[in-house]
Amino acid sequence: MDLVAVLVVMVTIFVWTLVSASLTRADLSAPIVFVVVGGVLAATDLVDRPSAPETLTPLVEVTLVWVLFSDAARVPVREFRHEVGQYVRLLGVGLPLTILAGWALAAWMFPELDLWLALVVGAALAPTDAALGVPVVTNPVVPSRVRRLITVESGLNDGIATPVVMLAIAGAASAEGIADAPGLREALLELLVGAVVGGAVGGAGGWLLRTSRARGWAAEDFAGIAVLALALVGYAGAVTVGGNGFVAAFCGGMAFGATAGRRRAAELVFLEQVSGLASLFVWLAFGVVALTLVAENLDLTTVLYAVLSLTVVRMVPVALAALGAGLDRGTVLFVGWFGPRGLASLVFALLALEELGADSDRAVAVVGMTVLLSVVAHGVSAGPLAARYGASGAARRMEAEGRVDDLPVRGLPRAPVRGVGDR
Helix, strand or coil: CCHHHHHHHHHHHHHHHHHHHHHHHCCCCHHHHHHHHHHHHHHCCCCCHHHHHHHCHHHHHHHHHHHHHHHHHCCCHHHCCCCHHHHHHHHHHHHHHHHHHHHHHHHHHCCCCCHHHHHHHHHHCCCCCHHHHHHHHCCCCCCHHHHHHHHHHHHHHHHHHHHHHHHHHHHHHHHCCCCCCCCHHHHHHHHHHHHHHHHHHHHHHHHHHHHHHHCCCCCHHHHHHHHHHHHHHHHHHHHHCCCCHHHHHHHHHHHHHHHCCCCHHHHCHHHHHHHHHHHHHHHHHHHHHCHHHHHHCCCHHHHHHHHHHHCHHHHHHHHHHCCCCCCCHHHHHHHHHCCCCCHHHHHHHHHHHHHHHHHHHHHHHHHHHHHHHHHHHHHHHHHHHHHHHHCCHHHHHHHHCCCCCCCCCCCCCCCCCCCHHHC
């Protein structure tokens, strides 16, 4: 990337900050803007696309580490005793069914993909991204329990899907005979080692930070920097001993959230801001690297898969998981629709591109098309459908059960959404 490209990117970030509230109200989100800018940079040859996958590896990996750690750490699992059944249903039943359905559909619709690459598609598109549905999870007309359900699901499902994606990439690399590709047994061992190392680092780090703060040893201004470093310590430590660094980051975040104490949320702010900035570069990289792949592989089958992935593949598993949970049809449909595919799916696709090269072009194009469609469809529908659902009887019944505290949503700050209660 030459100096002109750097200038364009930095100016875009600054200008976006100046007008972000107005553009967000017009349903023009940061992902849309930065994907377009990335595409323009590639089209004008300001960046060298053929060399991009290799040079993007550090950015993609570090971004995923920070996102997994912060997503897991900001979800206070111990506080969910009353609603734990709904979360377990979505994550323990709905998510696996979504992966299986996406895998089977990809294998059927794209026979040129082997089973491993089809699994890459299904697993990469299973996680949701609440940051792309901010008008839903911040709108006061939507019942607080529904907002938190969507936020918690989004915060944990990317980490749960990560081992499946890593196994699928390892299986695809082994099947293609790529040098130094780990076998399935080695990949499983890496996942186990990563979970142990990450949990130990995150748990110990959270306890040490809480203890140091209680004794007045730690300066508050440096707490956020410490958490930023801790996420990378878990990742690097796991990789050093032969573990999977991404699983380590997620398990480390959960352990940190359990041991860091009440100041956990404040300590995560800096990490979330930095990961938010890094995520902009990932969207930009997607525009540079993968947008051309999407255009080259664009056909009716790809578009149809993207539509089915955002609807049937997501909504049917959610409906099955909700059986017996006491949720009415309107709430199930609302939660089922608002499962945007975003940053995690893009990062998984870019990792597959880096590990597998041209063999993954078709799979990456399918993931990219689905994410692009999701950004537009969920961005446009979030405000109107949230208002419609909030005025329904289903929403009033949910709110009558009592309000719960909102959780922070990963992503850059958005303009506040005006609801019925604001007027």
